[in-house]
Amino acid sequence: MTRAYNFCAGPAALPQAVLSEAQKDMLSWKGKGMSIMEMSHRSNDYIAIAEEAEKDLRDLLNVPANYKVLFLQGGASLQFAQIPMNLLRGHSSADYVNTGMWSTKAIAEARKYCDVNVVATDEHNKFRGVPAFDTWNLNSKAAYLHYTPNETIHGVQFNYIPEVDVPLVADFSSSILSEPLDVSKFGLIYAGAQKNIGPAGIVVVIVREDLIGDVLPGTPTMLDYKVAADNGSMYNTPPTFSWYLAGLVFKWLKHHGGLKAIAEVNHRKAAKLYDAIDNSDGFYGNPVIRSYRSIMNVPFVLADASLEKTFLKDAEERGLLNLAGHRSVGGMRASLYNAVPEEGVDALVDFMKEFHQRLG
Numbered sequence: 001m002t003r004a005y006n007f008c009a010g011p012a013a014l015p016q017a018v019l020s021e022a023q024k025d026m027l028s029w030k031g032k033g034m035s036i037m038e039m040s041h042r043s044n045d046y047i048a049i050a051e052e053a054e055k056d057l058r059d060l061l062n063v064p065a066n067y068k069v070l071f072l073q074g075g076a077s078l079q080f081a082q083i084p085m086n087l088l089r090g091h092s093s094a095d096y097v098n099t100g101m102w103s104t105k106a107i108a109e110a111r112k113y114c115d116v117n118v119v120a121t122d123e124h125n126k127f128r129g130v131p132a133f134d135t136w137n138l139n140s141k142a143a144y145l146h147y148t149p150n151e152t153i154h155g156v157q158f159n160y161i162p163e164v165d166v167p168l169v170a171d172f173s174s175s176i177l178s179e180p181l182d183v184s185k186f187g188l189i190y191a192g193a194q195k196n197i198g199p200a201g202i203v204v205v206i207v208r209e210d211l212i213g214d215v216l217p218g219t220p221t222m223l224d225y226k227v228a229a230d231n232g233s234m235y236n237t238p239p240t241f242s243w244y245l246a247g248l249v250f251k252w253l254k255h256h257g258g259l260k261a262i263a264e265v266n267h268r269k270a271a272k273l274y275d276a277i278d279n280s281d282g283f284y285g286n287p288v289i290r291s292y293r294s295i296m297n298v299p300f301v302l303a304d305a306s307l308e309k310t311f312l313k314d315a316e317e318r319g320l321l322n323l324a325g326h327r328s329v330g331g332m333r334a335s336l337y338n339a340v341p342e343e344g345v346d347a348l349v350d351f352m353k354e355f356h357q358r359l360g
């Protein structure tokens with residue numbers, strides 16, 4: 001059986017070793033005569049799996065002891081609402097930075113709960129970078145500042161962590177675990193699992209414990225971080241299989257040297273692809289200002305857009321899958337998450353050169 005190289009933005013590639021291990025244990029987990037999916041989430045076996053996943057994630061990200069790690073549902077999109085419900089804590093407004101489509105969605109949802117002060121936006125530049133920090137219109141009375149460190153669709157990534165006086169909240173859905181991160185600089189970080197963590201069905205929330213416990217009136221019990229934290233993210237039945245598989249991904253990352261090691265590979269992978277784009281005499285192009293180019297999601301266009309369909313078809317024939325750009329922006333996009341091997345990027349770059357020679 002051969003596996004293709006999958007550049008999908010999400011749900012995305014998973015490490016083959018992780019899938020093989022899950023397959024080995026699929027019918028009878030560790031000889032228990034049943035699969036993980038058929039086990040009570042309150043059983044000792046499952047609790048051990050869940051706790052080990054949390055511990056491994058804490059190890060990988062060096063999560064300080066005064067932070068809760070939550071495994072929740074509803075994806076990153078539900079966090080767009082759950083964050084204001086939990087973090088307004090009596091404040092009437094929150095600050096948001098707009099660097100692309102996911103920030104835009106977070107802003108629209110937060111407006112249902114509070115005054116949103118958009119401190120800076122790059123919309124007028126078609127989201128090709130990050131507005132200069134010294135131009136941000138920060139509000140010192142804001143409940144928090146929300147930003148999107150990596151915009152998955154536009155391929156724009158912050159190359160710094162903003163220093164602000166209010167709790168910093170960040171949507172790390174498409175860049176968590178891609179490189180080391182100083183969690184202590186944040187009030188809350190969150191990430192939908194299906195990019196760099198595991199299968200869809202889980203969103204990981206890491207939140208400083210002093211920020212939780214004071215929700216907006218009417219907040220559903222299920223959306224109160226404190227309730228989740230007090231119940232080990234098992235107030236109700238969690239997505240047990242997704243949580244287990246995320247745990248296997250954390251073990252895989254640790255086994256391969258942790259986030260410093262994977263970051264080196266990720267930067268090498270991205271550099272190879274950007275070099276191929278930049279050295280194509282304009283045959284391929286990437287619109288993002290260089291210092292804000294994403295390491296994880298690389299959008300690119302063909303100067304002759306009429307070749308796009310052929311490009312995608314020929315790529316697919318070579319086992320290079322899911323290179324179409326997001327439906328809202330078109331063009332191409334290669335997502336280079338942790339589980340995309342460097343050989344996959346080499347194969348993509350070789351194909352891009354061959355395609356250029358053939359049709360350029």
Ligand SMILES: *Cc1c(COP(=O)(O)O)cnc(C)c1O
Nearest residue numbers: 075076077102152171173174192
């Ligand atoms: C994919 C993505 C989302 C949406 O995630 P869901 O889990 O589908 O809700 C939000 N933010 C970013 C940055 C993303 O990449």
